[in-house]
Amino acid sequence: MNTAGRFGNGRGILKTVAATAVALGAAGALALAWPGGPTSAEADTPAAQAPATPRPTERPVDPSIVHASDRPGRSLNITIDDGPDPVWTPKVLDVLERHHVKAVFCMIGPQAAARPDLVRRVVAAGHRLCDHTIAHDTGMDHRPERYQSDQILPAQRMIEKAGGAPVRYYRAPGGAFTPYSRTLAARHGMRPLGWNIDSKDFEGGSVATIEATVRGELTNGPTVLFHDGGGDRSRTVEALDRLLPSLRQQGYGFGFPQH
Numbered sequence: 506m507n508t509a510g511r512f513g514n515g516r517g518i519l520k521t522v523a524a525t526a527v528a529l530g531a532a533g534a535l536a537l538a539w540p541g542g543p544t545s546a547e548a549d550t551p552a553a554q555a556p557a558t559p560r561p562t563e564r565p566v567d568p569s570i571v572h573a574s575d576r577p578g579r580s581l582n583i584t585i586d587d588g589p590d591p592v593w594t595p596k597v598l599d600v601l602e603r604h605h606v607k608a609v610f611c612m613i614g615p616q617a618a619a620r621p622d623l624v625r626r627v628v629a630a631g632h633r634l635c636d637h638t639i640a641h642d643t644g645m646d647h648r649p650e651r652y653q654s655d656q657i658l659p660a661q662r663m664i665e666k667a668g669g670a671p672v673r674y675y676r677a678p679g680g681a682f683t684p685y686s687r688t689l690a691a692r693h694g695m696r697p698l699g700w701n702i703d704s705k706d707f708e709g710g711s712v713a714t715i716e717a718t719v720r721g722e723l724t725n726g727p728t729v730l731f732h733d734g735g736g737d738r739s740r741t742v743e744a745l746d747r748l749l750p751s752l753r754q755q756g757y758g759f760g761f762p763q764h
């Protein structure tokens with residue numbers, strides 16, 4: 506049963522189109538392609554067939570890895586990876602709310618499916634969703650295309666269904682993008698998302714170390730990487746609580762990565 510609201514309609518339409526397309530063969534599939542759907546060159550590749558076919562709600566986006574902010578001027582994009590986590594995601598949400606900052610949450614599909622309440626909290630607070638795959642395999646760039654597709658597309662559906670909102674970005678675990686995975690994600694409406702500033706909050710350093718790491722990389726570019734999953738994130742929460750107001754005082758604003 507689909508509880509994802511307006512996405513339910515898209516799926517229903519897609520099923521009808523896909524079934525008809527199969528009945529008509531490849532030529533029929535091309536004739537039935539909707540605006541923003543797969544290109545004619547890609548329509549008959551395995552990855553483009555149901556359930557991998559983009560739904561009408563997904564408009565293809567640029568497949569290049571984005572780092573830039575959609576906010577002009579001195580800006581940062583806060584990105585939070587590896588959740589949702591029942592302990593740490595609510596604390597990260599609280600600290601972001603306290604400082605009026607919107608972020609991108611790169612979620613693991615099964616974790617999102619297990620805690621749809623957390624995904625909905627993220628969406629309700631105005632943050633954006635990002636696909637961080639099913640199994641967080643940082644070596645997935647060395648695996649077959651079918652494996653990559655099976656990591657990316659089911660995770661997108663899980664996160665989207667849990668949150669009732671589109672998943673706008675795809676971040677490969679450990680940055681293990683491939684041209685194939687970037688193109689696949691982009692065709693499904695997800696802009697590949699990189700980072701410029703690695704807070705290294707997962708390395709067990711102190712709050713001061715995390716702060717210093719971020720400050721030391723501010724000239725790298727606007728997109729900052731933190732984590733709300735994968736272990737004790739108390740230092741991440743504390744570092745965000747210190748960094749966000751002081752960076753704002755330094756003249757930084759907070760935006761989203763370009764989509």
Ligand SMILES: [Zn+2]
Binds near residue numbers: 586587637641
């Ligand atoms: Zn990750």
